[in-house]
């Protein structure tokens with residue numbers, strides 16, 4: 422895929438981490454620069470950078486920022502940086518997968534003076550591997566959509582959620598580049614509107630036809646017969662194929678099943694947590710009340726009312742037609758097919774936040 426399909430979501434240069442500030446899109450394309458571990462932690466928590474793979478890459482570079490506090494930080498300082506970054510958000514396993522890799526490098530690097538270079542090289546490797554994984558998911562996912570001219574997606578699982586190109590949107594970019602006519606219907610995705618603000622923005626930038634709908638419209642759109650497939654990302658996939666993704670994904674899967682529309686999840690192997698037997702064990706982030714009750718500073722819920730704001734829900738494997746990974750496609754995901762594709766001793770430590 423052409424490199425200009427989506428902007429580089431993040432970059433690390435001269436000891437600083439630069440992030441597209443996704444809280445400002447679509448109105449402003451601005452960059453937020455992090456020079457400290459705390460600033461990186463805050464950027465992940467506030468969703469300046471978000472999306473499971475992008476969070477992992479940002480956290481890996483975030484560990485490297487410990488050097489700005491002390492030109493020769495001890496291994497303990499780097500380990501403390503990794504532990505602090507692990508508290509930023511609990512659901513996307515890529516965060517912990519990336520931090521585990523950074524901790525492994527600290528463990529393996531016996532000479533403290535080599536730590537800054539070894540850690541930066543690992544963060545760069547994580548970043549580069551993600552680019553390749555996104556491209557591979559684009560190729561594999563496109564084979565499922567060859568006869569499809571309209572898909573429905575939820576939240577943002579595009580270039581802004583990864584290094585570039587995305588997970589769920591990577592097949593769309595791949596097909597678009599091949600001249601295949603495909604349009605995307607994007608759920609706005611309340612409460613933080615990643616679909617309206619981010620998915621619509623990046624698809625429009627790439628010249629892919631996109632239509633935003635409110636989340637409540639998805640059922641009638643699926644009933645209309647216009648949608649050939651639902652395709653979404655994931656934040657953590659359990660060993661049996663259950664997938665955690667942005668809140669509102671599970672009801673979309675139920676609707677897709679009812680209307681006999683294939684429901685696809687696209688996720689790299691770095692998003693699988695084989696230590697969790699099922700999606701019931703995936704920690705679901707609970708976010709602040711204000712994101713629902715007072716969007717953009719406008720109070721829409723009376724103080725006396727309580728508010729629910731889980732950031733994710735879990736879609737059971739039996740509602741998922743296939744999980745597209747960089748290694749290939751897991752049809753009808755279950756414990757056996759997931760292990761066959763993803764299994765192997767070097768799996769991320771499971772984190773139940």
Ligand SMILES: CSC[C@H]1O[C@H](OP(=O)(O)O)[C@H](O)[C@@H]1O
Nearest residue numbers: 471472473576578582654666667
């Ligand atoms: C390619 S992972 C994208 C995934 O992450 C999003 O959550 P958030 O915006 O809160 O980081 C959403 O679940 C997307 O599907």
